[in-house]
Structures are given as C-alpha cells and as structure tokens.
Amino acid sequence: EDKVVQSPLSLVVHEGDTVTLNCSYEVTNFRSLLWYKQEKKAPTFLFMLTSSGIEKKSGRLSSILDKKELSSILNITATQTGDSAIYLCAPFKGNRDDKIIFGKGTRLHILP
Amino acid sequence: KAGVTQTPRYLIKTRGQQVTLSCSPISGHRSVSWYQQTPGQGLQFLFEYFSETQRNKGNFPGRFSGRQFSNSRSEMNVSTLELGDSALYLCASSSFGRLNSPLHFGNGTRLTVT
Numbered sequence: 001e002d003k004v005v006q007s008p009l010s011l012v013v014h015e016g017d018t019v020t021l022n023c024s025y026e027v028t029n030f031r032s033l034l035w036y037k038q039e040k041k042a043p044t045f046l047f048m049l050t051s052s053g054i055e056k057k058s059g060r061l062s063s064i065l066d067k068k069e070l071s072s073i074l075n076i077t078a079t080q081t082g083d084s085a086i087y088l089c090a091p092f093k094g095n096r097d098d099k100i101i102f103g104k105g106t107r108l109h110i111l112p
Numbered sequence: 113k114a115g116v117t118q119t120p121r122y123l124i125k126t127r128g129q130q131v132t133l134s135c136s137p138i139s140g141h142r143s144v145s146w147y148q149q150t151p152g153q154g155l156q157f158l159f160e161y162f163s164e165t166q167r168n169k170g171n172f173p174g175r176f177s178g179r180q181f182s183n184s185r186s187e188m189n190v191s192t193l194e195l196g197d198s199a200l201y202l203c204a205s206s207s208f209g210r211l212n213s214p215l216h217f218g219n220g221t222r223l224t225v226t
Contacts, residue, residue: 034214041219042116042202043155048214088155090215099168100145100215104154 002027006089006103013079014111021074021106023089031094033065033072038086038105046074048092076108084110114139116205116218124224130191133221137184137205143167144186145215146178149200158201161186193225 003026013019025033032050036043047056049065049072056063060083063074076083086105093100117136125131137144145160157170161180178188184205190197200222204215 036217041200042217045214045216099157099160099170101157102147102155 002091002093002101004089004091004101004103006087006106008106009104010107010109012109012111015079015081017079017110018075018077019079019108021076021087021108022071023074023103024069024071025089025091025103026070027091027093027101029094029098030067030070030091032092034090034092035063035072035074036088036090036102038088039084043088046087079108079110081110081112084108116203116216118201118203118218118221120221121219122222122224124226125193126226127193127195129193130189131193131223132187132189133201133203133223135186135188135203135205135218137186137203138216141205141207141216142184143206144180144184145204145206146186146188147202147204148172149202149220150198155202158188190223195225198223198225 005024007022034048035046047063052065052067060077065072086107088102088105090102119134143162146158147155149155159169159178160167164180175191180186200220202220204217206215207213
C-alpha cells in the first residue's frame with residue numbers, strides 16, 4: 001500500500017531560524033512530488049518536483065527531490081512568523097486514475 | 113480567474129442527519145477531488161470525479177457519496193451523520209492534464225456534528 005510519512009510532525013522555532021522538513025514516500029509508479037502550505041483553510045501550492053537532485057526555489061523556500069532515497073526536503077531560511085503553517089507533501093503517481101494521497105503534514109510554529 | 117469555491121463555509125448538524133456540500137472548480141478544470149481533514153488523520157482522500165464519472169474512491173463508508181455535474185461542479189453528500197464526521201472538507205480541482213498540474217484547493221466547509 002502507498003505510504004507518505006512526514007517528519008517532524010510538529011516544530012517550534014524562533015524567527016530567523018532555518019528549518020528543514022522531510023517527506024518520505026513509498027508509492028508505485030511515482031511521477032512527481034508536490035508541496036503545499038496550509039495556513040488557515042485552503043492548502044496553497046508551493047512546489048512540484050519531478051526530477052531528482054534539481055532544487056526548486058521560491059524566495060526563502062527551497063525544495064529538492066531524491067528519487068533514490070524516496071524522499072524530499074523543504075527548506076525555509078530566515079523564518080518569519082508568516083511561515084507558521086502546516087506543510088503538506090503529496091506524491092503524484094503516473095496514472096491519472098490513481099488517487100493522490102497526502103502526508104499528515106508538519107505543523108510549523110515560528111515564535112517572534 | 114476565480115478560485116475553487118466551496119459552500120457553505122460552516123455547517124452544524126446533529127447526529128443522524130444528512131448534509132450536502134458543494135464545490136465549484138476553477139473554470140476549465142474538469143477534475144474535482146474531495147478530502148476530509150481532521151487533526152489526527154490529516155488530509156484523507158474521499159473521491160475524485162472527472163467528466164461526471166467517479167475516477168477513484170478512498171476508504172470511506174458508503175454514507176459518503178458524491179457526484180459531478182456537466183458544468184464540472186461537484187457535490188458530496190454524507191448521510192446518517194456521526195460525531196466522527198466532524199471535520200474540514202476540502203475540495204480541489206485540476207486541469208485535464210493532472211499529471212503535470214497541481215491541485216487547487218477551496219477554503220473548505222467546516223462541518224460540526226453534535
């Protein structure tokens with residue numbers, strides 16, 4: 001059965017710190033991995049990673065996929081209180097008919 | 113482009129009742145999927161519809177059902193509500209080429225069952 005595990009489940013840091021969030025997956029027919037940020041209601045899209053070893057960057061956020069290790073990391077540098085959110089990852093499979101499953105998320109809280 | 117719209121935003125129901133939630137996808141998106149989110153279980157997949165056909169279904173009891181209309185709008189229905197159905201219900205839409213395009217989520221419907 002397909003599996004997605006995110007770690008840590010919860011993290012509290014101070015503003016300015018750098019954090020690394022992990023996502024491990026075991027899915028058949030893997031195609032790409034997506035990261036989302038959920039602040040209050042709607043998860044918002046951050047990154048889609050398809051190729052191993054190629055870092056995607058958006059401001060202070062960056063992410064990279066390791067297909068050999070079946071994992072991905074999401075880095076946030078110089079954290080701000082606005083980064084407080086739940087971060088979700090989801091592996092996409094290669095078939096449109098396959099359901100998309102999400103990890104349970106990492107709840108990140110940034111202290112001022 | 114307008115985003116994914118879910119109605120209502122909040123619902124309070126009592127055990128045994130039934131409820132219908134609505135989702136209007138982004139214009140042009142033909143795939144709509146539904147998720148239940150609870151603090152302990154995270155985002156759990158309910159079902160996905162594409163062109164009025166259910167494409168996939170998660171591991172939920174038959175009390176949970178859905179449908180999609182020709183304009184891609186979707187509804188989900190929960191019958192005989194239980195306390196454990198209290199959750200945030202999110203719907204997400206994507207374009208036909210879902211393999212290369214992300215899901216876009218609505219703000220959800222917060223259902224409270226008392």
